[in-house]
Amino acid sequence: GQQLNQSPQSMFIQEGEDVSMNCTSSSIFNTWLWYKQDPGEGPVLLIALYKAGELTSNGRLTAQFGITRKDSFLNISASIPSDVGIYFCAGQISSGSARQLTFGSGTQLTVLP
């Protein structure tokens, strides 16, 4: 099946720094989604991208849908302590079946004071 390669696996940054993480795939996706998961909780949707080349912001978060439709990145600017968590990318290969939402293995973000 499809696989998403998400990097880096973990990041340690100072509060106030910007951070970037990305996902790549060997398959083309029609939708890219970025989720955040806090310990012991379910993933929460941050940003959804629907068109190749699309750049979307949500507060301090910015994500882009790669032109090749095989990659996406997420940037967080001016990190704060509550940004700590695991960030997952997810791709949907076709419309009409949300079961084809494939998740990356996550980026564990730690923000140091």
Next chain:
Amino acid sequence: DTGVSQDPRHKITKRGQNVTFRCDPISEHNRLYWYRQTLGQGPEFLTYFQNEAQLEKSRLLSDRFSAERPKGSFSTLEIQRTEQGDSAMYLCASLGDRGFNTGELFFGEGSRLTVL
């Protein structure tokens, strides 16, 4: 709270016992999903319901697993004769018609299973 709710949040059981998890989706959402998440990994699809019909099942869903959604509202996921490899977080997610083509799943907080 009108989000997706799951019960119990944590379950510790001995190998060989049966366990059942319940999911109550967002009330207007007719589609419900079960995912499994192991430590250090992203969620993996298990099964999908549209209303009361179970439309898709993953190969991960062995014959010891059964999911139901009898009235098209809440759903249960039962694992029979649990094995240590079943230890994981079981996540439920739902979405409505508006989100169907976009994959914008709304997840519950998960039910963490530990099999001793």
